[in-house]
Amino acid sequence: MVLHASSPRQKSAIDQVETYGAHNYAPLPVVIARAEGARVTDVDGREFIDCLAAYSAVNFGHSNERLLAAATEQLHKVTLTSRAFYSEPYGPFVQALAELCGKDMVLPMNTGVEAVETGIKTARKWGYEVKGVADDQANIIVMDGNFHGRTVTVVSFSNDPDARRSFEPFTRGFRSVPFGDPAALEAAIDENTVAVLLEPIQGEAGVIVPPEGYLRQVREITTRHNVLMIADEIQAGLGRSGTTFACDREDVVPDVYLLGKALGGGIVPLSGVVANSDILGVFQPGQHGSTFGGNPLACAIGSEVVSLLREGTMQSASRDKGARFRAALDPLVDRGLLTQVRGAGLWLGLDVDPALGTAHDICHRLMDKGILAKDTHTKTIRFAPPLVISDEDLDRVIDLTTEALEEAAARPAA
Incomplete structure (x- = not known):
């Protein structure tokens, strides 16, 4: 079910899909119009960092x-x-x-x-x-x-x-x-x-x-x-x-x-x-x-x-950026924001403490901050950004993910 859309244009596009498309997916309420590298832009011109890469289909970046x-x-x-x-x-x-x-x-x-x-x-x-x-x-x-x-x-x-x-x-x-x-x-x-x-x-x-x-x-x-x-x-x-x-x-x-x-x-x-x-x-x-x-x-x-x-170069980027990503998120387990972090290369699974809400709840918080990620099996957020993601964007993902989890801890989802 679509929870919200940020503009009439976006709502119209989502309503069209929900009316005429079979409901075999439950996407986040964002309508992507353009993409380059590790960033995507919605129909309203808002930019997001793509942390799913179409389930690894876009490993080498959008519009490579x-x-x-x-x-x-x-x-x-x-x-x-x-x-x-x-x-x-x-x-x-x-x-x-x-x-x-x-x-x-x-x-x-x-x-x-x-x-x-x-x-x-x-x-x-x-x-x-x-x-x-x-x-x-x-x-x-x-x-x-x-x-x-x-x-x-x-x-x-x-x-x-x-x-x-x-x-x-x-x-x-x-x-x-x-x-x-x-x-x-x-x-x-x-x-x-x-x-x-x-x-x-x-x-x-x-x-x-x-x-x-x-x-x-x-x-x-x-x-x-x-x-x-x-x-x-x-x-x-x-x-x-x-x-x-x-x-x-x-x-x-x-x-x-x-x-x-x-x-x-x-x-x-x-x-x-x-x-x-x-x-x-x-x-x-x-x-x-x-x-x-x-x-x-x-x-x-x-x-x-x-x-x-x-x-x-893609393999080495995955190793180096993945190690950096993992090192930044591992401490969130000790802080009680996550229960486990798993991964290999630039591919991480973050298990969210159920007290903070579901992984889907956290993905909505991330979307509102300009990060697109996807949940699986209620508790896990998957991060798989394009391997070409910049260090600057990776740092932003780390900071905003931490912020989203901290906010969820302070104000758990209903």
Whole structure:
């Protein structure tokens, strides 16, 4: 429900959405008209610091000049051919992304959840045709608290009742185990297990970072049991966690990378499944596809995204600014304003003391101060600003977040 809007113009825009748009989101009452770098401007000309970055899709900043230049050049050439034909930007993109991942092959799609669905199909097909699992018996192990999207198959193994309620019957073939518990993972594996699917850091769950060494243990267990390790790096990867991939934090290389969000530079949807040819090579013509998957416009942008990541400056910015951000917010736990701060790189989850109100309440206070952040699971505020955020803006976010929490402590929400 929209609580308020700051002007008639903004109210009109919000009312139009609420009247004609399906109510599958509950956005904060701000209507964004323009954006650049880490700042966005609403229809009234008020400026905000973006601390969500479209759930990591805008890692490299709004209106990134290099990405806009790549998009503009390609817009004047060809934007869509479908995979019925070859296109000039396709080959350079899949080669660049494969090399970035240290793999042989890329299967491009559009949205992140399409990459997850493709990863599931890949694991099952590999299980039947390569591992030799009996027909219709393949199972995939997932993690409690996971978020991989909202298609019927993906919500089939979600723990979120809002994502599952009234969408039955569900797709079978999944087993869920506690995130961060290698013993539970190994105990769930049997002769029909084809893959372990996990987020290296659980974003929607509240930026949950697993215990040190967990990813290495998952890698060892899956290798020993001849089970694919599939890393959903859609939110956690491409610089967000301070490394190119979140798995890099433990020097782990999964069998399959699932990528999306920032891969399209915040301009177009672009996702991909990246693996070696002994895995992705199971697909033959007609067995999987997408009209828009690997379109020329997306590939041109994706190639420039890979070029940015090869330079390493985005990853180092994420590490340095994230460490600064974390150091400034950690003391708020001792002050009783937060109960916990978690994070990796420039990606933090702040658990709000319930006595101060909900995380949603605090996000409204932040919005009123010119900071846009998003709550999850009632108690947690996620901070994921574009990696290009300036030191000045980061300091402002720190100061205003502290101020908002202090005000909430003095005047708790009703």
